[in-house]
Amino acid sequence: MDARQLKVEAARAALAHVSSGMRLGIGTGTTADEFVRLLAEKVATGLTVIGVPTSERTAALCRELGVPLSTLEETPELDLTIDGADEIDPSLTLIKGGGGALLREKIVAAASERMIVIADQSKMVETLGRFPLPIEVNKFGLRATEIAVRTAAASLGLAGPVTLRMTGGQPFVTDGGHFILDASFGRIPDTRALSNALFAIPGVVEHGLFIGLASTAIIAGGDGIQTVHVARKPGSSTNHDVA
Numbered sequence: 001m002d003a004r005q006l007k008v009e010a011a012r013a014a015l016a017h018v019s020s021g022m023r024l025g026i027g028t029g030t031t032a033d034e035f036v037r038l039l040a041e042k043v044a045t046g047l048t049v050i051g052v053p054t055s056e057r058t059a060a061l062c063r064e065l066g067v068p069l070s071t072l073e074e075t076p077e078l079d080l081t082i083d084g085a086d087e088i089d090p091s092l093t094l095i096k097g098g099g100g101a102l103l104r105e106k107i108v109a110a111a112s113e114r115m116i117v118i119a120d121q122s123k124m125v126e127t128l129g130r131f132p133l134p135i136e137v138n139k140f141g142l143r144a145t146e147i148a149v150r151t152a153a154a155s156l157g158l159a160g161p162v163t164l165r166m167t168g169g170q171p172f173v174t175d176g177g178h179f180i181l182d183a184s185f186g187r188i189p190d191t192r193a194l195s196n197a198l199f200a201i202p203g204v205v206e207h208g209l210f211i212g213l214a215s216t217a218i219i220a221g222g223d224g225i226q227t228v229h230v231a232r233k234p235g236s237s238t239n240h241d242v243a
């Protein structure tokens with residue numbers, strides 16, 4: 001089975017968790033796109049859900065395929081979010097944001113009672129950090145924020161290139177109008193400490209560490225589907241420590 005087929009299989013397994021009447025957060029990326037395609041087939045044959053998309057890209061695909069949409073303003077509490085990830089560790093802490101949608105993805109996931117992450121087995125890792133960590137930053141003070149990110153990481157013993165994400169020769173701009181720094185720190189042994197250190201920097205809008213948000217992972221591999229469950233942690237809606 002090729003990588004795309006594995007994504008389809010993970011998405012298909014996730015669809016079994018969706019039932020009529022649900023308010024559904026809909027993720028972003030190639031895996032989430034497969035989910036949208038399968039969801040649209042179900043909607044066409046009578047499934048009634050209302051979707052809240054995590055990006056303009058996902059919204060456009062949903063509209064094209066006839067998946068009914070709402071906004072988080074109109075529907076601020078969701079039953080379930082289904083989304084992909086760039087990396088998943090055994091506790092279901094994630095790195096997300098490879099497609100630049102991390103801010104809306106995290107807001108939508110935090111507004112959902114449950115989050116299911118779907119992926120092919122290549123996304124599973126023992127320790128997060130092989131995939132560069134996306135950090136969404138305000139355009140104002142970009143250089144100062146970049147230096148602060150390096151300094152915060154260094155205080156935790158982390159180092160490595162921090163690069164401004166580019167597309168077509170221009171800085172990549174998120175749906176929220178921000179830039180993204182991709183931080184290649186390597187293994188991140190303490191994700192909570194890095195999360196707190198990044199949130200202490202004023203120019204950091206959000207980062208791609210999703211801690212305590214996903215309660216189920218559906219992982220497709222050559223041997224079939226593996227489902228992993230963890231308890232969603234209290235306070236995960238804030239996704240950072242509350243003093």
Ligand SMILES: O=C[C@H](O)[C@H](O)[C@H](O)COP(=O)(O)O
Binds near residue numbers: 028030086097
């Ligand atoms: O910003 C994008 C998202 O976090 C994606 O869910 C993540 O990058 C995984 O994308 P894909 O399913 O294309 O590997």
